[in-house]
Amino acid sequence: MKAADLRHGKFSDELEKHYSNRAPDFSKRFLKWFLENIFRLDEFAADDACVDAKHDKGVDAVYVDDVSEVVYIVQSKTKTTDKATLGDTELKDFYGTLVQFGSQEKIEKLAGETKNERLKQAILRNEISEKVAAGYDVQGVFITNVPANKDADQYIEKAEIIDLYDSEEIAANYVDLNVDGGISDSFVFDVSDSDVIEYDAGGASARIFLAPALNLTKMEGISDGALFEQNVRLSLGNTKVNKSIKSSIREKAEHVNFPLYHNGINVLCREIINEDDQAISVQDYVVVNGAQSLTSLLSERAKITDDLKILVKLIEVKGDITLSQKITRNSNNQNAIKARDMKSNHNLQQRLKAEVDTVSGGKIAYEIKQGENNRGKEVISNEAAGLVLLAADLEQPWSCHQKYKIMDDLHSEIFGRPSVTGARVIALWKCFQTMSEPLEELENKSFANYALTRYFLFFAVIEIVKDSKDGASILASLDEIAKDGRLDELARGFSSLAVNAAIDLNAEIAPEEDEYFDYKNDLKSQKWCRAMSAKLLAQHKKDVRRDKADSVADAFSDLLA
Known part of the structure; x- marks a missing residue:
């Protein structure tokens, strides 16, 4: 990567391709891209870190590293013109922001006074005031998609509390995993x-x-x-x-x-x-x-x-x-x-890799280690597959933010079952991929763009399908559907049910302007997820009785014919 690749005109299409379903504009997409590709957070930690609301007090993201005992306060400033540079003015303003995190008392005052409910929730959820009082350092991280000028460089030399990632520094730290190895x-x-x-x-x-x-x-x-x-x-x-x-x-x-x-x-x-x-x-x-x-x-x-x-x-x-x-x-x-690294040679993973390759005719690669050369193929990483199985088979969408457990504590429970075949992985993955269109139906865009929402909606639709005799039969026949090449019909039916479920979900959740709706906590609650999916199932049955929605049999009529 070169620094010029991060310019708005060149990078906006790349960000839209990968982050359009999780962030509404270039600035927020750039922030999430940075957190995942430079800070090395997974998508769930990146989403949790972002403070996506007005009155953010100069804070765009908050991340606590309990290993190094550092509280990172992140601010992102993107520029749209190709000739723009970063000066010291915005850095000085950010320094003033960091002063608000200088002590337990200041942090508690900030949490009490801020009009940004998201920032308040992040401070309380991460116990930032307590951790700072216990000795955690506070480090500012300022990111931008343009190069810093001399004024910015001179200021950063003095302001040790701020790490500056301009376009030059980001390009130097980016590792492209799609290049040939060795x-x-x-x-x-x-x-x-x-x-x-x-x-x-x-x-x-x-x-x-x-x-x-x-x-x-x-x-x-x-x-x-x-x-x-x-x-x-x-x-x-x-x-x-x-x-x-x-x-x-x-x-x-x-x-x-x-x-x-x-x-x-x-x-x-x-x-x-x-x-x-x-x-x-x-x-x-x-x-x-x-x-x-x-x-x-x-x-x-x-x-x-x-x-x-x-x-x-x-x-x-x-x-x-x-x-x-x-x-x-x-x-x-x-x-x-990481556990995933050492599971890459596990027999279960090697078997699934071979089965996915066979069933897909070499068109889909089951990635068991980052950095594999799978150019020209659709890629399903084993971690991503594990999350889908966790939501669909183990019925735990509220645990899908704990990505680290997929290849560790839950590895055997998720993958070590006779029903988990390469064909089933492909079928469920294709269904999960249809979530983009239903999520667009959600009126609360912050809720829609949150990574866990996708897994919850997927789980809710699985529950609707499973409740029907025809649907249960389809879920039991995923291997045959995948091997027979009927995945398009499966995906269309699943998408149809998911769109209706998303529309029904609008009536159950708080609107965008209600910052008190703490969906980042709710979606991690088993009680909330089960209660909400039960409501969606009940509403689906009412809609079918009133001819306001297709039944499961209607949605999958092509498969059942």
Whole structure:
């Protein structure tokens, strides 16, 4: 990505394609894109963080990182003209906003005085005043789609409480996961100031040494992620680990100590070539452990000195895929990694991947690890499939914001059932994808754009379908429907029922202007979701009796014919 790619004229179409169903305009879409792609939040955390109402007191999003004990206050300012830049005026205003979060007393006063009910709910829901009193730091994050000018740069140097992400910084931190992985080229490591340990394990040979950090930043594929194709974690963005690495890089006195407390990087390659006692070159290489380190080094390269060296382990695998996978798994298993990463090789996931490919004739890819090259195919990630199954089969739409449980606590419960086949995953996914049109029928657009609303409406329609004898028969025959190529008929019937349910839902929820309707809490409540779905089912039956809506049999008449 280049900084110019974030300009309004160029980026607006991209944002509309991916975020039109979750945000009404460029500014709000840009904010959610940033939270997900640069801050690395999932869609549910990003939606929860956003404070989408008037009188926001200069706050567009609030996110609490309980691991690093930081409260992030985010403000987004987008520009529509291509020649615009960011000056210091808006940054100074934002600094004034952050003063309101300076102490427990100030935060409680803000919550009591603000006219923005969404901001108040975010402060209370996240217990921000209590956490600040307990020692959490408050950090401002100012984001914009244009470059900062000299005035802004000079101000940011003094205002340490603000992290500025202008278009240049965002482009540097963005990792494109759709590029081809691995580097099919050679690279020369500088070993002129290090002893080299040679090790032959029988199946592979290795070299271990200290390399100058500046030398490593010249490796291809750091900025776009291509270098890390086999790294199960990739770059984790703005995390506590990254901040710690960057902090060490910025302190020049610590450079000489860097190898003492840094794990180093692991590089797999097809061939190691000993040039001489000054250099070692490799051919066709990939980094399987060290994405965070290398991306941090690249972003802070101006502060790197000759004293900063990194422990490097080169492993020549000669194209042995099994050995590469084993090294990748074991080297990454030494660090905290996401459950999804380690479930990528689970038999259940591998089976579903193969079944989805077979049933779809290779047109749909079941993605079990971020960074897979699935160009030209429709992609269903295993996490996304898990959320759909959680809402439809396990009937828990209120839990769909807890994405981390899909590949962890709930993995066996969601995927480890005989009924969960690749065909069923495809069928339910196609039904779930029809939710966009029904959500447009909702009059409360903030409610409609909230990620959990989609899962609730999906669950509610499943309940309506299941209540009918014909509908129950269809749900029991999803495998056959998918294999017979009748998914379009299934999706049309589902969409028809969902549109009617959305129209009925309008009569049950508060209007857009009622900021006291705390849907972010309601949609996470089992009691609220079950009660509301029961109301929609009852209303559906009334509508059918009065000939105001199609019955389930009518909606799926093409399938039942």
